[in-house]
Amino acid sequence: MSDTVQSTGPAERPDAATAHAWAALGGGPEAAATVTYRPAPGALQARLPVRELARATVGVCSLAAAELVARRRGTPLPAVQVDEAAVATAFVSERHLRIDGRAPTSFAPLSGFWRAADGWVRTHANYPHHRARLLAALELAGSPACAGADPARARAALAAELAGRPAHAVQEAVYAAGGLAVAVAPAPPGVRTAGLPLVETRGLGEGPARRLAPAALPAEGVRVLDLTRVIAGPVATRTLALLGADVLRVDPPAVPEDPDAHADTGVGKRSTLLDLADPEDRRAFDALVDEADVIVGGYRPGALAAYGLTPDALAARRPGLIVAELCAWGHQGPWAGRRGFDSLVQAASGIAAVEADADGHPGVLPAQALDHGTGYLLAAAVLRALTERHATGGGRLIRLSLAGTASWLLTGVVATQSDANAVAAPDPGPWLTETASPYGTLRHALTPVHYDGAPRTWRRPPTRWGTDRPAWA
Structure with a gap:
């Protein structure tokens, strides 16, 4: 099998945000130039260039999937064209979700912006x-x-x-x-996100090339342990499941997941419960690690180290392992160990101030774009690491943060359309589908990830949270 991945056509000037994100993932500029978009000018309208960020994150994820499947097959790179209407629909997938016709509640009554004595506070x-x-x-x-x-x-x-x-x-x-509460930072951007990288990556141990057999889907036969919660991490692993991976989510039994959230982001995956402090459960977890290709973690930096599960220790146990870590505030610095969510990072980074109403009330992005965008970037980084491991061997450590994505949005993404040209939002209807599931009939968003030959939806619905055996399929 040839390891050469070829373009399907002549390179054009790449979209700037796509080129930046692809370079951050270690990809070459020639491939980035092949990604095209079907425009939907009214998508994700905001003062900040949310539409450009969103389409770029999906674009590089689609390109990474195309690159891997081409490498596995020894064929030219499939064409990559992403529909901005599909992106806009997927970036608010939690709002489109219906379970037997019922709309979930996104935010609890005590989550939101509140006036403080000297400004504003955001709670979660x-x-x-x-x-x-x-x-x-x-x-x-x-x-x-x-x-x-x-x-x-x-x-x-x-x-x-x-x-x-x-x-x-x-x-x-x-x-x-x-x-969980943060003081709302003023614009320009606050110090909580300034200068953070979009993607961090380094080699993780050595090992022989782990060649993947030809397959219909990019991640077919890849085993992914999913140690993430809420939106960003589950979006990444949901995407890997779409692309053929066997994804097993592992949660501690003492912290139940919201069933509506799991119905949205658990599609395509299985779910099990293990207490790492319990010796029997720990043995089951270690057995999963011994046959895993990828571990995706969404806990605060250092949280898994208490169990001896540092990236280097995991790689020593499983040479060639890809470890992807996601956090809210960055992996170093005084806030690295703090809990965080998209809404809090928007507030503390200056995004809420940029998007404020005329009366000064802090605003929000039209989607939880830090969560969704970081999720697609994380999936792209894992796919690129699998491509590299296919040829060169060795494992990989990948790190992203919501704050790093916020920094990119605030300072690095260039808008291509002003508010003055805003038009109606695109119709989400073509990008929604219905699926029977253990939770009931789900109406949910289709994937925006696309290359020629890509799957349109997932092969299986979500299983009920925590009901699967701790074993690979």
Whole structure:
């Protein structure tokens, strides 16, 4: 089999954001120039160039998939054309999801922007334990308003408490209690994201070339351990499952996942529960590692090190292993160990200030674009690492962060369309489908990842969270 991947046509001037992201992934400029887009000018409208970021992340993911399948088959690079309407639909997949006709709730009542004594605070309280820690930090845990079932009373109590406290003091008190809140940073960009790289990667141990047999799909036969939660990591592994990988998600049994979130991002995957502190469960996990090709982690930096699961230790156990790590705030620096979500990174990076309303109320992007964009970049990085391992061997450590993607959006992505030219958003209908699942009938977004011959949707629905055996298919 030849290792030469050829273009299907003459190179053109590449989209700038696509070229930048592809270079960050270690790809050559000739391939980036072959990626084309079917425009949807009204997609993901914002002051910041969200449309350009979104299509570029899907574009490089599609190109990485095309590159790998061409390498495996020894054929020319398939043409890559991405539809911006499909991208816009997929970037808000959680909003389009319906389960037997029911629309999930994206944000809990105590998640959002709140006036503080000297500015604004953004909270995240979607999970019960995060809500409890937020209220405990603000001495509201025993409040009748917050203990009752009336969300309006709880919101009023929280608003009154936060209005009398400085934003930074709230941020630090909630963090100390294990909760989630950040002070909203002003524009221009805040220090929390300045200068962070889009992608970090290095070799991880040595090993012979691990050649993948010819296959219909790029990641067919690849085994992926998915140690991620919420959106970015699950979007990455959902994409790898689409492209043929056997993806097994592993969660601790003590921290249940929201079933609606899993219905959206668990498609194509299986799900099992293991407590790494339990000796029997740890043996089961180690057996999975021994046959894995890729481990994708979404825990805070250092969280898995307590179990001896550093990237180098994993690679020593499984030579040639690809370890992909995702976090909120970057892998170094004073905030590296903090919990975070897309909404919080938007607030602390200056994005919320850039997108603010005319009255100064902080704004949001038209999608959780840091989550989704980072997810497609992470999948692209894994696919590129598989391509490189196919030829040269050795493992790879890959690191991305939501804050790194925010930094790119704020300073590195060039807009191609101004707000003055805004038009109606594209119709999502052609990019939605229905699938029977253990959760009920799902209406969900189709994948935006595309190259000639790519699958349009997943081979299986999500299984119920935590119900599969800890074993490879």
